[in-house]
Amino acid sequence: TENYFTQPGVANIGLSKEDIKTSFLEKLFYSLGRIPVVATKNDFYTSLALTVRDRVFRKYVKSLEQYVEEDARGVAYLSAEYLPGPHLGNNLLNLEIMEETREALAELNLNLDEILNEEVEPGLGNGGLGRLASCYMDSLATLGIPSIAYGIRYEFGIFKQEIQDGWQIESTDKWLHNRNPWEVIRPEISFEVKFGGHTEHSRDQDNKLHIEWIPGTEIKGTAFDTPILGYQSNAIILRLWKAEATESFDFAAYNLGDYYRAVEKKMRSENITKVLYPNDENLSGKELRLKQQYFFVCCSLKDIIRLHLLQGRKLETLHEKFTIQLNDTHPSIAVAELMRLLVDVHQMGWEDAWKVTQNTFAYTNHTLLPEALEKWPVNLLRNLLPRHLEIIYEINSRFITEIREKDFSGEQISRMFLIDDRGEPTVRMAHLATVGSYKVNGVSALHSGLLQEQVLKDFAQLWPKKFTNVTNGITHRRFLAVSNPRLAALISENIGKDWLTQLDKLKGLEPFAANKDFRSKWMQVKLENKKNLATHIKELTGIEIKPEMLLDIQVKRIHEYKRQHLKVLHILSLYLQIKKDKQNTVPPTAFVFAGKAAPGYFMAKRIIKLITSVGDLINNDPEVNGTLKVIFLPNFSVKLAQHVYPGADLSEQISMAGKEASGTGNMKFALNGALTVGTLDGANVEIREEVGEENFFLFGLTTEEVADKKKQGYHPYKIYSENENLKRVIDFLISDELTKGDPELFRSVYDNLLNQDPYLLLEDYQSYVDQMENVYKVWQDPEKWAQMSILNVANMGKFSSDRSIKDYCEKIWKVGAVKV
Numbered sequence: 001t002e003n004y005f006t007q008p009g010v011a012n013i014g015l016s017k018e019d020i021k022t023s024f025l026e027k028l029f030y031s032l033g034r035i036p037v038v039a040t041k042n043d044f045y046t047s048l049a050l051t052v053r054d055r056v057f058r059k060y061v062k063s064l065e066q067y068v069e070e071d072a073r074g075v076a077y078l079s080a081e082y083l084p085g086p087h088l089g090n091n092l093l094n095l096e097i098m099e100e101t102r103e104a105l106a107e108l109n110l111n112l113d114e115i116l117n118e119e120v121e122p123g124l125g126n127g128g129l130g131r132l133a134s135c136y137m138d139s140l141a142t143l144g145i146p147s148i149a150y151g152i153r154y155e156f157g158i159f160k161q162e163i164q165d166g167w168q169i170e171s172t173d174k175w176l177h178n179r180n181p182w183e184v185i186r187p188e189i190s191f192e193v194k195f196g197g198h199t200e201h202s203r204d205q206d207n208k209l210h211i212e213w214i215p216g217t218e219i220k221g222t223a224f225d226t227p228i229l230g231y232q233s234n235a236i237i238l239r240l241w242k243a244e245a246t247e248s249f250d251f252a253a254y255n256l257g258d259y260y261r262a263v264e265k266k267m268r269s270e271n272i273t274k275v276l277y278p279n280d281e282n283l284s285g286k287e288l289r290l291k292q293q294y295f296f297v298c299c300s301l302k303d304i305i306r307l308h309l310l311q312g313r314k315l316e317t318l319h320e321k322f323t324i325q326l327n328d329t330h331p332s333i334a335v336a337e338l339m340r341l342l343v344d345v346h347q348m349g350w351e352d353a354w355k356v357t358q359n360t361f362a363y364t365n366h367t368l369l370p371e372a373l374e375k376w377p378v379n380l381l382r383n384l385l386p387r388h389l390e391i392i393y394e395i396n397s398r399f400i401t402e403i404r405e406k407d408f409s410g411e412q413i414s415r416m417f418l419i420d421d422r423g424e425p426t427v428r429m430a431h432l433a434t435v436g437s438y439k440v441n442g443v444s445a446l447h448s449g450l451l452q453e454q455v456l457k458d459f460a461q462l463w464p465k466k467f468t469n470v471t472n473g474i475t476h477r478r479f480l481a482v483s484n485p486r487l488a489a490l491i492s493e494n495i496g497k498d499w500l501t502q503l504d505k506l507k508g509l510e511p512f513a514a515n516k517d518f519r520s521k522w523m524q525v526k527l528e529n530k531k532n533l534a535t536h537i538k539e540l541t542g543i544e545i546k547p548e549m550l551l552d553i554q555v556k557r558i559h560e561y562k563r564q565h566l567k568v569l570h571i572l573s574l575y576l577q578i579k580k581d582k583q584n585t586v587p588p589t590a591f592v593f594a595g596k597a598a599p600g601y602f603m604a605k606r607i608i609k610l611i612t613s614v615g616d617l618i619n620n621d622p623e624v625n626g627t628l629k630v631i632f633l634p635n636f637s638v639k640l641a642q643h644v645y646p647g648a649d650l651s652e653q654i655s656m657a658g659k660e661a662s663g664t665g666n667m668k669f670a671l672n673g674a675l676t677v678g679t680l681d682g683a684n685v686e687i688r689e690e691v692g693e694e695n696f697f698l699f700g701l702t703t704e705e706v707a708d709k710k711k712q713g714y715h716p717y718k719i720y721s722e723n724e725n726l727k728r729v730i731d732f733l734i735s736d737e738l739t740k741g742d743p744e745l746f747r748s749v750y751d752n753l754l755n756q757d758p759y760l761l762l763e764d765y766q767s768y769v770d771q772m773e774n775v776y777k778v779w780q781d782p783e784k785w786a787q788m789s790i791l792n793v794a795n796m797g798k799f800s801s802d803r804s805i806k807d808y809c810e811k812i813w814k815v816g817a818v819k820v
């Protein structure tokens, strides 16, 4: 293809202001058939997106060429969720043409920021797991790792959240309403996917067993490719599968006038990739969810085998050339599917196939919550995937035979079964993923330890070397360079730009913490970002805040273990104190919340209503609203997050120890100069290690103390009755002032906290309130605060997703870079 690139015109995808202007106009005229006077903002956005996409694809085809040429070993990342965020700004940074583009557009009287704001992000994920997958793609491309990411092209992503009368209201996310300029359909890359039916076992003349799966239905999966560009480096592909009917129109039915049946197959098939399941950390157990998982796994494995054979390789060497990362158990049916493809379709012997399979897969666990560990009913698998159930039983029996020889107790062995036959028999997908993988990792040092001590302890005893840790990371290019250009510029002016690809270079900022002039520049940048955030808050909620206020922020999915309601108890304690003492002891503070609740999660939705009700009370109370403001920002997304993190002073990471596997928002806040108040949970532990305990506001029980407390028996009512301040706050939950005449409004929260309090809010309450007093003391010493803020950023090098990916490459994948 080299000579193609030299053809006149082909090469004209330069990066200069003029080149960009020319291409932009070409796209407007010739791709959209528009002229500026009639073009809409979305037309301008699409033209610029197509202009930039060309330059991204140029990098992609060159990268692909290199990977093929070097016959490189590669990584396939399988995830049911991705949260890439808006592409345009990130691609302009990674092509290093932000300023050129801004000037080119200015010459056409167009404003880059307005055009950037036009982009609708693909909300193809719920939260941490999906965003992590997208951060990892940015780092895989930037580090030049031969890789491809597979997922599902949901027609409707995570629901849009509106707050009406203080309640979360969900609406459909029509992200594809305006065309998606970043994807390219690949009709030639499509595969058949079977469901249901039965299996037929037969023996051929030399008595070899043949198993055929006679499906009930068949659909087709078609690939849609989105190029993901690294920084000044390679590009890789995000290949998302869309479900379609093998036959999209049944003419026979149509001729019989049965118009519904004519399109019924089409409708039913397309349903599979219609919508993302909005559950985060709790199972839906719905058949359609399993269909979605098997659908994209089947297409992805068939595509990987196609790519492998295309290179003239044998399937027996698949594990030498490809390693497949399972992003939690959502794609873990892949273990059974690869066995089916190798044994039934490609006639490999079971043992050979198992060797290839076990040496191909690696599995990442992202949660310890029992309610989030996937277990699929055997009956459901028998109906939907009869051949896979047979294979899972075979894997189970061979595994049990293998461990019977080892000194494991009967109780231990039954605990390790892939099938849990207590009650309605189910398949433990975490066990299938662990048995079928050569490596299993958690996502923070604490979490990986707990994984080996609790959920998968028997397997860790059996295969200690199989278990490892890779602490999560974030791409600092999007979450600092793109979303906080003011701070990025101040950093680059003082320590150069190498931090863009080597985040450890931020360490060079440490000496500046002692420099008064630098500190004031630093806090000036923060103040400008807070003004920007204040504007957004005003636009989205109508609430006015003063940028000088302390911005105390908690943004993440709403979940009881993340303890948003502990923050509310703290806010109420301040409010009641000010009302009682008729004087305010706290610095003016704006408490900002954001996050979606799974639609079926009653308590989470109640917690949103609690936050908005406390907000209404405080924001409209003239005695306190000069000092305190409470804001709930609707429809949290990557796009909104990019406005929130740069404007934060205090980052709330207050989950009960042992529950947050890692957290990644904690890293994004600290990287943008916010100080953290948090528990020793997930990656908070490592952030505190890196930034220094003196630069971290710690409170609460440790995981060990939580376990002891639970073991010895926990009595929240006792704590309530012995802490007068806490009692007043808890009782306020059912007060008339707060509930405005509906005393039952928060009864469920009140009862839950006084009777169960499963996440130990009352236990950690006083320690939290005391630490917040300390926060306010430090806040009243701006030089001290600025120093701590600079030292936090200076020590965030470890938390780049570049470091995480390097860990995966060295500790798990054994894959090297192939830079273009």
Ligand SMILES: CCc1ccc([C@H](C)CC(=O)N[C@@H]2O[C@H](CO)[C@@H](O)[C@H](O)[C@H]2O)cc1
Pocket: 126, 127, 128, 129, 130, 132, 279, 280, 281, 282, 283, 284, 328, 366, 367, 372, 373, 374, 443, 472, 660, 661, 662, 663, 664, 682
């Ligand atoms: C079956 C429903 C379901 C859906 C999503 C999930 C995800 C694993 C939930 C998730 O996003 N977990 C978060 O993953 C992040 C990335 O590793 C971590 O930083 C968070 O701590 C963890 O909660 C579990 C169960």
